[in-house]
Amino acid sequence: MLDVLTTPLRSLLRQRQSGHSLPAAFYLSPDVFEADMEHIFGKHWIYVGVEPDVPEPGDVAIFDIGKASIAVVRDDDNEVRAFHNVCRHRGARLVTDEKTTVGNLVCRYHSWTYNLGGDLIHAEHMGPAFDRSCHGLKPVHVRSLEGLLFVCLADEPPTDFDEMAKRMGPYIAPHNVRNTKVAFQSDIIEPGNWKLTMENNRECYHCGANHPELTVPLFAYGFGFAPEEMDEFDRANAERYGCLIAKNHADWEAEGLPSREIDELDTMVTGFRTERLPLDGDGESHTLDTKAACGKLLGDLTSAKLGGLSFWTQPNSWHHFLADHIVTFSVLPLDAERSLLRTKWLVHKDAVEGVDYDLENLTSVWLATNDQDSELVGLCQQGARSPAYRPGPYSPNTEMLVDKFVNWYAGRMAEHIGR
Amino acid sequence: MLDVLTTPLRSLLRQRQSGHSLPAAFYLSPDVFEADMEHIFGKHWIYVGVEPDVPEPGDVAIFDIGKASIAVVRDDDNEVRAFHNVCRHRGARLVTDEKTTVGNLVCRYHSWTYNLGGDLIHAEHMGPAFDRSCHGLKPVHVRSLEGLLFVCLADEPPTDFDEMAKRMGPYIAPHNVRNTKVAFQSDIIEPGNWKLTMENNRECYHCGANHPELTVPLFAYGFGFAPEEMDEFDRANAERYGCLIAKNHADWEAEGLPSREIDELDTMVTGFRTERLPLDGDGESHTLDTKAACGKLLGDLTSAKLGGLSFWTQPNSWHHFLADHIVTFSVLPLDAERSLLRTKWLVHKDAVEGVDYDLENLTSVWLATNDQDSELVGLCQQGARSPAYRPGPYSPNTEMLVDKFVNWYAGRMAEHIGR
């Protein structure tokens, strides 16, 4: 493994075996991590939060992507803007709270003052030769997909965000993200490389043995299966599940809710996938009783029986849109062996805690599921450190989306560092 | 020192001055540490524990050697086997408890299941092309020397283990390790490089000033001395001590207890040394009153006055076999500046705590001694970091075994990386 860790990245990528987990260095090496931060997180659209994080003019929310600290600001014209959170004088961090509301952005060190458009509007004692207009905050690209905020640190972001936005917009719009509030946010640090967190998210092969809460609302038959291992009983159930989905898709689309699968996980620079799927039990929400957790439904929705719309993006997010609430996840790498998983629960902005929803009921399925996944990610990280670790085979029946994540990752890296 | 730290290992080895402590980089450099783990801990027989750690079929004990996690298993045929503790699917750590008892080894992630022989016997959804027989657990070489367990991570372990086993067997057998139980285990993290822990173990020049408890049962005249510094009184005592040893060796060997020194510390790949030595005071055990700590003697021993049989192995263990109990030590490097010292106290498996032995009485001498040594190792580690550190001279009278450890280490490294 020592040799593998010092192998140049390009040859590591060539060593990768299709349909298998990655060589250990991809999960362990600080050099690969730096390359990930430069080429993946530095050059793609990264999901960081939602418009309800900055609902009013003057609201500021800080998001860290690796070593970059980004201030997302709602300006006086109600536009969402983003800047690097670094003073242009002596380089001090400008905003230190995760969320705040300001008139201007004022550096604590020497009181240099920037307006919400990032212009330097005040700097004392700098002398007549000093040109303020050259010392504004450095802007960061930011886009809102129906209220979901994506930033890109590159000078020239991938242009296919527009295509994703166009195709995904109609799926998400009925849930009206902009009209929600953040009812709860959970930040946990998973003890593993960010790619292990993503791989864990992209399959439910592990759900049956590990997620007693999540498997209440989810159909086991949605996790994938090897047809040759099924008995009569299984086959009948699987067939019923297939019919159920086809019927639901037809019904929901007739109601104006786009539901059919789009899978561009490995076919676009801004890779994504979506599908609306029915829920088990009474099928309303991701709760322990599968009933809606919030009495006020989202947007103009009138029925809670809409299943769950899921939306996955490369490299770092997934989202579940229920009729009554939204759960949205972003993965932000901390170092080669630790990753921040940030989860937000959104409800209708007029919903009242204790009246329309109970916070524990709203959050319990995913809080438990996240903790379980975090432990599994940690086991894989520990395993990858072993000199006996070897890339293992993905199941062709239940780990296809893991394979697509890894393919996308390897392809994007190769694109940037050369093949 | 900066230059020293970046000097290639081969030239560092050539810089080593015979009869002196090592250049600082050997205690500090992460690169040297990686080389130590690869060439010393990766290619030699490493003492990890005892058969009583896995007394029954299905018992599993986990030992970490650097980044390798090893599952030592007693299989259904009562054989001790060892495997890398890594699932062959997605690489998750398989067994997470230090000790457990199982029917099969089941991975928590996706329930891949291995029998106690390491064969993959169950893996769902993998499709018809998947070959289970290629995905068994990776085996690790394991050998038992009269109940002391040694593992070797290399494909081809040193062959002279057999010679050590043949010569040491008769010394150890009378203490019947297999018929003991682990009465207590202590794990402490010493704040120093593993070689400083070993050097500390290989001399008693420091005992008089630092180990008030240990010097109760040990004879000061066994620590070595400079003949030219002795007065009349010292010389008389030393002479008496020499006679005592000769007489004891003759008596014990007549009783069928091999006792005379064997020293192959620097002359075999699997370097070792042994000798049975009398104890001070009434001379029964390593206790504060020098009396046996356990009423039930080991094996078929009938007398407690057998002194102590010591057994040292390169690179990482030492053991003291008393008539009533065994204390056994393994050093497992954690990083360049931290080492795990694991100590086990073994008593007859039928001995009952509180009846046959008192745990505090059994363990107090070595618990105190370990703590004292750990502090001394820490002082050396701190000193080695100083740019003023220079290798210092070993005493030719009291530090001969330290010199042999360092010679063995340097020789083995040179063997593997070239001279």
Added chain:
Amino acid sequence: MLDVLTTPLRSLLRQRQSGHSLPAAFYLSPDVFEADMEHIFGKHWIYVGVEPDVPEPGDVAIFDIGKASIAVVRDDDNEVRAFHNVCRHRGARLVTDEKTTVGNLVCRYHSWTYNLGGDLIHAEHMGPAFDRSCHGLKPVHVRSLEGLLFVCLADEPPTDFDEMAKRMGPYIAPHNVRNTKVAFQSDIIEPGNWKLTMENNRECYHCGANHPELTVPLFAYGFGFAPEEMDEFDRANAERYGCLIAKNHADWEAEGLPSREIDELDTMVTGFRTERLPLDGDGESHTLDTKAACGKLLGDLTSAKLGGLSFWTQPNSWHHFLADHIVTFSVLPLDAERSLLRTKWLVHKDAVEGVDYDLENLTSVWLATNDQDSELVGLCQQGARSPAYRPGPYSPNTEMLVDKFVNWYAGRMAEHIGR
């Protein structure tokens, strides 16, 4: 920034833009840190403490400069001497307490014993071939500037210490450091590179917005200002401040107290600067009521209205000499991103706590100021980590001394590593 971090130091120095903060690698890179420790802290006079730290023969004080641990000792002839704190036998750290009093320096490991002159006077069991005289403690250069202790780790220290001592001696002597005691010492770890701590110390542009306590005794007009930004009122105040200084300097010098500015911050290898400045309010001391904190004045001083004599040295100290007490600061780098700031408050050695001075009153201004500065340094360190950090411009009116620090640093580095 990745590229910058791996750029060779020489080319990093060439990238530096005059009048601007340094490229980020100077604050972040472990390699630059090692070079700083080797060329700046390893080859210049480093302020570490005061003679009152070792008032009596046998007193020992330990100071760490990077990986070097240095024992400053007052020997039996009342001379201050310094040695590397490393035993010449197995390299153990010799003295483990920060301050102690000893007859000889005895290593705990094997009792090797050195006298206060560093000679090895006792080492058992080493045999007849061993030469004690080759195994004395390694000496370190130490100099006292009127009681302020500077050490130099180089074999040949900069020779211009003598010039600094000759010119500064008359300024400091009236405050009689040798006749003081350490009333209090504060050690805080600032979360930033040592150069950020120094840059923070070398300007008061940030004082108005950040130091409510310190700006009680200090005149705001002493912080520098942009003349073109001043109104009528400001200009009149600034003029009055200029007259006040001129008058004070004349008066104090007539009383035998050298007061006028000397600035050799960027013009000597042992760079320094001094000036005696009046205080605001009633102008006696650095206290919240600007009155003397200690009833017993220093040396032979009879008036408390002497303003404050400040003394700054490159690379790591500053000092404020008041009539009633002295506050003295040393910065000792811990790693690229953490620095120890050690502050000592000295009062007349016969002053009695609770009678002549109240400890809280004595220390409150600088304890608060240090905490505020530590936070500001942390903000700059966080900012420097951002890929958006760019060196920013220093104010030509208020940050001239920061610029001189950076110039001195860059010049000294270039001198040692080549341009």
